[in-house]
Amino acid sequence: MTLPTVLVVAVALIDADGRVLIxxxxxxxxxxxxxxxxxxKVDPGERPEAxxxxxxKEELDIDVNEACLxxxxxxxxxxxxxxxxxxxxLCRRWSGVVQNREHAALKWVRPNQLSDFPMPPADEPxxxxxxxxx
Ligand code: 523
Numbered sequence: 001m002t003l004p005t006v007l008v009v010a011v012a013l014i015d016a017d018g019r020v021l022i023x024x025x026x027x028x029x030x031x032x033x034x035x036x037x038x039x040x041k042v043d044p045g046e047r048p049e050a051x052x053x054x055x056x057k058e059e060l061d062i063d064v065n066e067a068c069l070x071x072x073x074x075x076x077x078x079x080x081x082x083x084x085x086x087x088x089x090l091c092r093r094w095s096g097v098v099q100n101r102e103h104a105a106l107k108w109v110r111p112n113q114l115s116d117f118p119m120p121p122a123d124e125p126x127x128x129x130x131x132x133x134x
Contacts, residue, residue: 003078003081003082003083004081004082004083005082005083005084005085006041006082006083006084006085007041007042007048007085007086008039008040008041008042008084008085008086008122009039009040009042009048009049009051009052009055009086009087009089010036010037010038010039010052010075010086010087010088010089010123011037011038011039011052011056011064011069011088011089011090011091012037012072012088012089012090012091012126012130013038013060013091013092013094013098014090014091014092014134015092015108017108018110018111018134019108019109019110020108020109020110020111020114020130020134021038021060021098021106021107021108022035022036022037022038022106022107022109022114022117022119023035023036023037023038023059023060023100023103023105023106023107024036024103024104024105024106024107025103025104025120026102026103026104027104031120032104033104033118034118034119034120034123035107035117035118035119035123036119036120036123037088037123037126038055038056038059038060038103039052039055039086040055040058040059048087049066049069049089050066052064052069052089053066053069056094058101058102059101059102059103060098060099060100060101060106061096061097061098061099061101062094062095062096062097062098062099063094063095063096064091064093064094064095065093065094068091068092068093068094069089069090069091070089070090070091071087071088071089072087072088072089072090072129072130072133073087073088073126073129074086074087074088075087075088075122075123075125075126076122077121077122079121079122084122086122088126088129088130090133111130111131111134112131114127114130114131115127
């Protein structure tokens with residue numbers, strides 16, 4: 001069976017103490033309760049970086065300059081009805097204070113604690129990459 005490919009962008013926001021932000025998916029959404037790297041779908045015709053900047057404003061109320069987004073690694077995972085392709089960007093600088101606008105909860109965690117949180121299957125393999133980097 002051929003599954004449609006859906007492009008989703010995500011970010012590892014890293015604070016001054018080297019902690020990473022993870023966000024718990026809310027009730028009513030697919031994969032509710034799991035802890036993800038924040039992000040969302042790229043709209044048709046939208047540049048991925050612009051989509052991530054838009055999602056970070058909507059979800060976390062922060063402003064990110066495109067120059068501060070470093071593409072890091074791609075996740076690729078077949079969910080039941082689509083194939084998800086998801087670049088994870090690294091971001092260490094933003095303006096504004098992170099607010100929870102759409103998730104069940106937000107948490108800043110040390111890289112070696114990331115594996116304590118159940119994540120969507122697409123995000124899981126990214127944790128080892130990130131731990132090795134940070
Ligand atoms: N994932 C995922 N990991 C991850 C994100 C941000 C998203 O596996 N870090 C999956 C979950 C959904 C799909 O990608 O199956 C779309 O993510 P979603 O729902 O956060 O994107 P939105 O908010 O753009 O989607 P709509 O609520 O449908 O508009």
